[in-house]
Amino acid sequence: MEIALLFQVISTTIMVIGVVFGVVNLYNFQLARKREAAIIMLNSFQTTDFVKGLLYILALPDNATKEEIDKLPEDKFTAIYIVIGTWERLGILVQRGEIDIALVDDAFSGPIIQSWQKLGGYMLDFRADLKRDTAFEWFQWLAERIAERETKGSAIPAYIAHKDWKPK
Numbered sequence: 001m002e003i004a005l006l007f008q009v010i011s012t013t014i015m016v017i018g019v020v021f022g023v024v025n026l027y028n029f030q031l032a033r034k035r036e037a038a039i040i041m042l043n044s045f046q047t048t049d050f051v052k053g054l055l056y057i058l059a060l061p062d063n064a065t066k067e068e069i070d071k072l073p074e075d076k077f078t079a080i081y082i083v084i085g086t087w088e089r090l091g092i093l094v095q096r097g098e099i100d101i102a103l104v105d106d107a108f109s110g111p112i113i114q115s116w117q118k119l120g121g122y123m124l125d126f127r128a129d130l131k132r133d134t135a136f137e138w139f140q141w142l143a144e145r146i147a148e149r150e151t152k153g154s155a156i157p158a159y160i161a162h163k164d165w166k167p168k
Contacts, residue, residue, distance in 0.1 A: 034098070034099070034100070037093070037098050037099050038099060038100070038103055042107060044086065045086070045107075045108070047082075049078075049079055049082050050079075050082055050083060050086060052075075052076075052079040053078075053079035053080045053081070053082045053083035054083050054111055054115070056072070056076045056079055056080050057080055057083055057114070057115050057118050057119065058111075058114060058118070060118040060119070061118070062117050062118060063117070063118070063120060063121035063122075064118055064119060064121060064122050065121055065122065065125060066121075066122050066125035066126060066129070068122075069119070069122045080119075083115060084115075084119065084136060084139055087112055087115060087138075087139040087142055087143070088136055088137075088138045088139045089138070090104060090108075090112075090138075090142060091137075091138030091139055091140075091141050091142030092138045094142060094145070095138065095141065101145060101146075101149070102154075104142070104146070105146055105149050105154050106158070109146045109149070109150065109154065109155065112142060112143050112146050113143055113146055113147055113150070115139075115143070116139070116140065116143030116144075116147075120140070120143075123135070123136050123139070123140060
């Protein structure tokens with residue numbers, strides 16, 4: 001009878017170790033997936049078209065009208081839409097928890113907020129013309145969330161906020 005009890009203890013121990021191993025692996029997998037998503041996100045901004053689009057946006061007046069945007073040359077118009085689409089997809093990923101908003105805030109808070117300042121009026125006119133309030137809704141959502149974070153102190157420049165940082 002003692003041997004049977006010993007085998008049950010060993011069996012139970014092995015099962016517990018297996019469950020713990022599985023949970024740890026699942027946790028590590030989730031961390032790796034988030035890290036990979038962050039790297040992909042950061043790399044997606046390294047295209048010439050994105051950089052051109054962002055520069056075109058930053059050159060616009062605040063609250064540019066639909067008429068001002070619509071009469072841009074096609075290459076500028078297309079480049080701007082690449083940026084708008086990128087912010088839109090990024091907003092979806094942040095809202096669904098696939099990418100941490102703190103990372104987006106650190107990497108792109110200025111460009112996102114400035115893009116909305118320049119294009120917010122255009123977006124509202126665009127929605128009205130389409131009769132579709134959901135057009136580029138996630139771009140607006142993301143800009144508003146980043147702006148909220150800035151009012152709570154996230155806009156401290158990295159060279160100040162992390163001046164005492166030491167590598168681990």
